Amino acid sequence: MVSAAPALAQSSADVEPDITIRQEEDRTIREYRVNGQLYAIEIRPRQGASYYLVDHDGDGNFERQEGDRIAVPQWVLMRF
Numbered sequence: 001m002v003s004a005a006p007a008l009a010q011s012s013a014d015v016e017p018d019i020t021i022r023q024e025e026d027r028t029i030r031e032y033r034v035n036g037q038l039y040a041i042e043i044r045p046r047q048g049a050s051y052y053l054v055d056h057d058g059d060g061n062f063e064r065q066e067g068d069r070i071a072v073p074q075w076v077l078m079r080f
Helices: none
Strands: 020-024 027-034 036-043 053-054 063-065
Touching: none
Parallel strands: none
Antiparallel strands: 020 027, 027 036, 036 053, 053 063
């Protein structure tokens, strides 16, 4: 049986997020997921600066974050 623990120990540099891109009338939205869990949303307006909504601790509450980089979360989803 393979345990999920080794995957949780990986550094954020080793984890590639799944990215879903949606084009809306006045903006592009990119959703970032790891293991199916949504952790960040990038909003790219047609005019103006891009920004992120980020769930820093996996509780489902997203906070606005400025800048051009986000880290892949290192939440503990389950322990065996």
